């Protein structure tokens with residue numbers, strides 16, 4: 301199934317360089333969902349894939365074991381919300397991999413914190429955790445990756461945002477804010493890093509069938525959410541992975557600073 305999907309991808313985008321042979325692709329949160337689909341697609345496209353996970357080592361190792369055995373894949377434990385952990389992870393990563401071609405900042409959290417119902421303490425906690433993971437964590441990884449990419453004189457950074465940055469997230473306001481901040485940060489970095497031949501792109505998915513969305517999609521709201529798109533469905537992780545690989549391909553550098561909507565026309569922004 302995945303091979304077929306990759307073949308279609310290769311056929312449709314044959315004018316771009318979508319072969320990632322000898323390229324190192326680092327994907328945060330690669331143990332499940334969108335990150336896992338990215339890991340699988342990049343490995344089909346011949347990349348060395350390095351994934352990180354926060355807590356589920358078994359799942360991460362299963363993903364690594366499922367990848368194309370011709371390349372050199374591995375996984376690292378990392379809590380992206382911990383700045384010291386990011387620094388020491390990056391030192392380990394750089395010792396093992398001398399070159400970083402593509403960084404996919406995918407790891408993220410989506411925890412409910414309705415303003416009407418929670419305590420101030422819970423509110424504080426939700427904002428701290430969400431911004432620490434979805435925004436500051438990404439900024440910190442971008443910091444270290446950018447140092448390596450500046451020295452290399454090339455690199456590609458792709459950040460996974462969300463439709464919620466534009467549409468609002470009434471029950472998850474810190475999530476919406478973290479993704480809006482991520483968009484702004486990515487565009488600033490796209491300008492700052494362009495002279496170093498480093499591109500920065502953003503993908504803003506609507507609801508995607510992963511663990512993160514499974515409870516909401518299985519509940520009462522699920523049907524309404526599917527109907528938000530005229531396709532009457534939500535997205536698949538593989539669809540996001542294809543756009544990530546597209547952004548990472550040679551030949552599309554002029555897309556730097558772009559934010560691609562991937563939401564089945566469920567929210568059209570002007």
Ligand code: NAP
Nearest residue numbers: 329331333334353354355356379380407408507508510512
């Ligand atoms: P998911 O299925 O919940 O998987 C999350 C991944 O991130 C897991 O690999 C998890 O590791 C890792 N992770 C979580 N917190 C982390 C931390 N503090 N440090 C390092 N890794 C951490 O999520 P998903 O649906 O694939 O979402 C991926 C990205 O897409 C997120 O940025 C999310 O905001 C965005 N997105 C998702 C949707 C959607 O509907 N699913 C829509 C729009 C945007 P463990 O397995 O070890 O816990």
